[in-house]
Amino acid sequence: MIPVQGFAGHQVAVLGLGRSGLSAARALREGGATAVCWDDNPKAREAAEAEGFETRELTRDGAFDEIACLIVSPGIPHLYPTPNPVIAKAWAAGVPVDNDIGLFFRSLATREWDEFDTAPRVIAVTGSNGKSTTSALIHHILSTTDRHSQLAGNIGRGVLDIDPPGDGDVVVLELSSYQTDLARALTPDVAVFTNLSPDHLDRHAGLGGYFAAKRRLFAEGGPDRAVIGVDENEGLYIANQLSEGPGDDRVIRVSSGQKLTGPGWHVYARKGFLTEWRKGKQVGSIDLREIKGLPGAHNHQNACAAYAATRALGVAPRQIEAAMTSFAGLPHRSQIIAEKNGVTFVNDSKATNVDSALKALQAFKNIRWICGGLQKEGGLDALAPGFDHVRKAYVIGREADGFAVQLTGVEAEACGTMEVAVARAAAEAEPGDVVLLAPAAASFDQYDSFEKRGEDFAARVQAALAQL
Structure with a gap:
């Protein structure tokens, strides 16, 4: 578990007591805070009470007196189509609203890191499609190459449920727009944008709002390296916003179907072959056609993104290729x-x-x-x-x-x-x-x-x- 930092001795409200909500309440308690919980479902409240948490109807007058922050589960609308009444109460009371992703990023680093030879890294993956496969593939590559990795977020474990990372460890997070939209802290070392297509439009009041939620991972976080799928205009926009010029290799552009060349850092797939192009020359290539766990052009895009993210951490091309060959794919995805x-x-x-x-x-x-x-x-x-x-x-x-x-x-x-x-x-x-x-x-x-x-x-x- 990642104990939440910054709220010791304070009360923090938690709205929504599903997986992420209960996880946040436990991590808050572990960090010395008092979690005050609420869910409209009586059974969810009973489960929280069975763990010793106080439950409180958060829409009643005075409910936010002495509350330092409100933590909201990702499935609860906070702005569109209409704000949840509890969130509206928090706004009116001037109480900051956050989620478990924000708590994770504010709490991950500890003084113990000063003793590490290599600080832990966080790779965060967002986008409309392919983010689960991309995240799982990154985790698989790292694990196969003897780099200790944990997979969490919208896939695997809740972000606060993971073990505190050790020397040189990597945390791979899949983040949905619901998670990136509200988090007050977003500071990954490597951020990945797979692609964008219309989804969750009611929750974000249209495509522009949906894209804005995804873009926050890059605009708010300032990652050291950004892996950007550039097959849509939105990806091209993010890459352009982050880059200081054509040769800026802090941005790795990724494509499935386009040949990308130039002085920067590019990874693309065409006709079943993945190519890494850097500083004007080809430096790596993988035949993806016989990898059963990655069929089709969409999975080749996922492979490019995972390749780029792990190369950004220094994994060798041949190691990545061997790991991809043993990747079985995810359930319910091709x-x-x-x-x-x-x-x-x-x-x-x-x-x-x-x-x-x-x-x-x-x-x-x-x-x-x-x-x-x-x-x-x-x-x-x-x-x-x-x-x-x-x-x-x-x-x-x-x-x-x-x-x-x-x-x-x-x-x-x-x-x-x-x-x-x-x-x-x-x-x-x-x-x-x-x-x-x-x-x-x-x-x-x-x-x-x-x-x-x-x-x-x-x-x-x-x-x-x-x-x-």
Whole structure:
């Protein structure tokens, strides 16, 4: 655990008692503060009380008397579409509002670091798509090359639950826009921006607000090195804002599909090959085509970002290549779960928006596509460039009929449930086909999470294969 610094002897309010909220309360107590907790869910309050925490209704008058700070869980809106009433109370009382990420960065360094030969480093990864895979791949590369690493944040453990890092250790954080938007301290050593596509627009009042939340990791933090995906204008903008000139190698530009050259530091992937280009010459290359854990151009972009981040810490290209070869990928992200009779079954349940689903469609051919769910804003037209890889779509979700009619130019069958969709796709698949779950939608109309949806897909695949 990382004991929270700076609040010893003070009361700190904690709003939201899920994983990050309870973790923050424990870390505050470990650092000598008194955590005053609240959650609208009575069971969550009971769990906090069972650990000895005081619970207090934070919207009542005087609730913020003697409160030094309010810590907010990431799922709670603080500004858009409307401020949470507790946060509004904190504002009115002049109480600073922060989250567990802010507490982490203000509390990580200790006097013990003065005795270390090499100070611990933090790599923070944000972006719309690929940040989980990129974070996990960075962690895998470091662990494989005998550099002690911990993975936390939006993936793995809560940021305050990790062990205090030792001499030369690395902490790899995946950070969502919900986490970067509110944190009062953001000071990674290496910051990574994968890409940007529309998502969480209601929470951030549009694409501009969503991008602004991501950009805070770079604008507020001032990382020593920034790894920036430049395949969208937003990435180009961040890279330009951070760089002092074409040869400034504090900024490592990353691309999937573009050849990047020039006097700076670049890492790009084209036609399945990763290339590192620095100071006007090629200094590294990896053939990504046979790495099963990283299929498709979107994963090649993730590989470039992870390569750049670990190179920034001094890991050698050949070490990175060997580590990538042993990377198995993450569950629910282009995960091959079965192969039978020449048909491959791929679980990409994490493809919850149109952009990530398109990348999945472009990564495979001859696709029997299982899609659908709780549709997000913006429609499905942006999926069209991937339709030539689709043999047929099998649509799930409560609004399967409405989703199916939007797939213009694709044969689509409204199946409703995962059971029916998998059974139909498996029965109709031919050798060389890929049965791909890439929903292009949220899961919450039928499942508690994308993980549950992916697990159901895997179970239905096994059941269908048993009948073949």
